[in-house]
Amino acid sequence: MSVREGWRPKIVAFCCNWCSYAGADLAGTSRIPYPASVRIIRVPCSGRVNPVFVVRALQRGADGVLVAGCHPGDCHYSTGNLYARRRLLVTRRLLAYMGIEPERLRLCWVSASEGERFAKVIEEMTAVLEKLGPVQQLREEGPP
Amino acid sequence: MSWALPAVDALAARLLEDRLVDAVLGWARDPDLPWQRYPHRVDEPSRVGELVWDPFCAPGLAKLVFRMTEGGLKLGVLARGCDALGVWRLIHDRRIARENVYLLGLPCPGMADGVRVWEECPEAFDAAGWEDHGSHWVAVPTGIRLPKERFLLDKCLQCQVRWPRQCDEVLAVQGGSWNPFCEDRYRQVRQLEELPLPQRFDFWRGWFERCLRCFACRQVCPACNCESCSLDQFEPNWLEREVGVATQFIFHFTRALHVAGRCVDCGECQRACPVGFPLGALNRKMMKDMEDLFGVREPFVPQESEPLGEFALDDPDEFR
Numbered sequence: 328m329s330v331r332e333g334w335r336p337k338i339v340a341f342c343c344n345w346c347s348y349a350g351a352d353l354a355g356t357s358r359i360p361y362p363a364s365v366r367i368i369r370v371p372c373s374g375r376v377n378p379v380f381v382v383r384a385l386q387r388g389a390d391g392v393l394v395a396g397c398h399p400g401d402c403h404y405s406t407g408n409l410y411a412r413r414r415l416l417v418t419r420r421l422l423a424y425m426g427i428e429p430e431r432l433r434l435c436w437v438s439a440s441e442g443e444r445f446a447k448v449i450e451e452m453t454a455v456l457e458k459l460g461p462v463q464q465l466r467e468e469g470p471p
Numbered sequence: 472m473s474w475a476l477p478a479v480d481a482l483a484a485r486l487l488e489d490r491l492v493d494a495v496l497g498w499a500r501d502p503d504l505p506w507q508r509y510p511h512r513v514d515e516p517s518r519v520g521e522l523v524w525d526p527f528c529a530p531g532l533a534k535l536v537f538r539m540t541e542g543g544l545k546l547g548v549l550a551r552g553c554d555a556l557g558v559w560r561l562i563h564d565r566r567i568a569r570e571n572v573y574l575l576g577l578p579c580p581g582m583a584d585g586v587r588v589w590e591e592c593p594e595a596f597d598a599a600g601w602e603d604h605g606s607h608w609v610a611v612p613t614g615i616r617l618p619k620e621r622f623l624l625d626k627c628l629q630c631q632v633r634w635p636r637q638c639d640e641v642l643a644v645q646g647g648s649w650n651p652f653c654e655d656r657y658r659q660v661r662q663l664e665e666l667p668l669p670q671r672f673d674f675w676r677g678w679f680e681r682c683l684r685c686f687a688c689r690q691v692c693p694a695c696n697c698e699s700c701s702l703d704q705f706e707p708n709w710l711e712r713e714v715g716v717a718t719q720f721i722f723h724f725t726r727a728l729h730v731a732g733r734c735v736d737c738g739e740c741q742r743a744c745p746v747g748f749p750l751g752a753l754n755r756k757m758m759k760d761m762e763d764l765f766g767v768r769e770p771f772v773p774q775e776s777e778p779l780g781e782f783a784l785d786d787p788d789e790f791r
Contacts, residue, residue, distance in 0.1 A: 383721070400784075409783075410782055413779055413782050417757065417760050417779065418728065420764075421760075422724075423671075433790050435790065
């Protein structure tokens with residue numbers, strides 16, 4: 328597989344409005360450096376993320392999908408993140424079963440005060456995706 | 472003891488005569504195709520003779536019960552294990568009312584692939600009745616023996632519910648014994664899981680290329696009972712009309728996830744599929760995960776609550 332010159336992984340991050348979006352904001356306002364590979368989409372809750380969002384993102388140009396929500400117990404809606412965890416656990420296993428690298432999907436808990444943690448997660452995930460390369464399976468025209 | 476169709480007929484007639492039910496749903500012969508049995512509804516006690524119960528009653532009945540009981544019709548259903556679970560799926564999904572169905576459990580010996588029997592042994596269809604001899608079906612009075620090893624339907628090979636559960640009444644007919652062909656329900660899933668990732672994708676891509684996206688798997692599925700299906704919607708356009716690897720992937724991924732934790736493993740999807748897509752391998756993967764991740768025992772048995780509709784604080788967190 329030849330990766331096009333200058334290719335950088337793209338991550339779509341679904342961040343919950345109450346914790347992780349604020350956490351990402353804090354990473355920015357605190358001027359913590361992290362890779363520019365992430366595109367953030369704000370969602371009301373990590374439980375809002377439909378597993379099909381993940382596949383659709385991978386199909387349309389993302390190389391990895393991050394779902395970030397409040398820590399268990401801290402959800403603004405009490406339990407949305409716990410439903411999300413179950414759903415995405417199953418999603419991740421199904422992706423692997425159908426031939427997509429499970430590392431492309433990650434769920435993490437980032438609170439509003441954890442700017443550094445957000446930066447670290449993005450760094451880790453970017454490193455993983457750089458090793459994996461672009462999504463090959465779902466793009467009929469080949470890697471961008 | 473013979474296959475005891477008279478017992479089925481007598482009970483159906485009694486239910487109709489006593490007005491316990493308005494109609495009985497079962498199977499009937501096809502006038503033109505000897506190997507084919509169709510779902511058939513009988514409304515009059517005098518017509519119960521139209522019902523048939525032999526090793527060729529392949530179609531599942533659960534999804535039909537859904538439409539038939541919509542107008543408040545009270546329906547008696549001849550239910551094998553898989554049909555009974557399908558009906559209970561619909562009851563727990565609140566799509567049919569419990570009091571509108573009367574489940575007549577039929578212990579099932581496993582059903583035969585009628586087309587294969589027709590090709591290899593057409594004289595079997597002259598039989599007046601059938602007996603279940605464990606590893607064989609035996610025609611009476613002709614004495615023709617059909618080995619199950621050779622003729623069992625794919626969906627019945629993996630069956631674990633030959634005994635009808637949660638029925639109002641179980642008929643004393645032959646069948647319902649343990650299924651010796653199903654030692655490990657997850658064998659195919661494990662085989663696929665052990666393949667390297669690219670080969671796994673190639674396996675599914677090969678099937679994606681064959682899938683016609685005719686939606687037969689959805690139409691027959693008792694768990695696919697939503698009023699509007701996301702796969703039909705244009706706004707938002709969850710599934711593009713274009714056919715390619717990615718859209719086929721999204722179709723099968725969505726279908727598998729939407730029945731995750733709710734599939735009753737009746738195998739109707741795979742039986743209805745015109746290209747033989749191994750949908751069971753997807754469904755059983757979801758069941759295996761429900762067992763492995765959330766400790767659900769017998770994930771194919773419908774429950775009031777479903778695994779993805781609840782959570783536990785100590786659910787595994789394997790993302791790191």
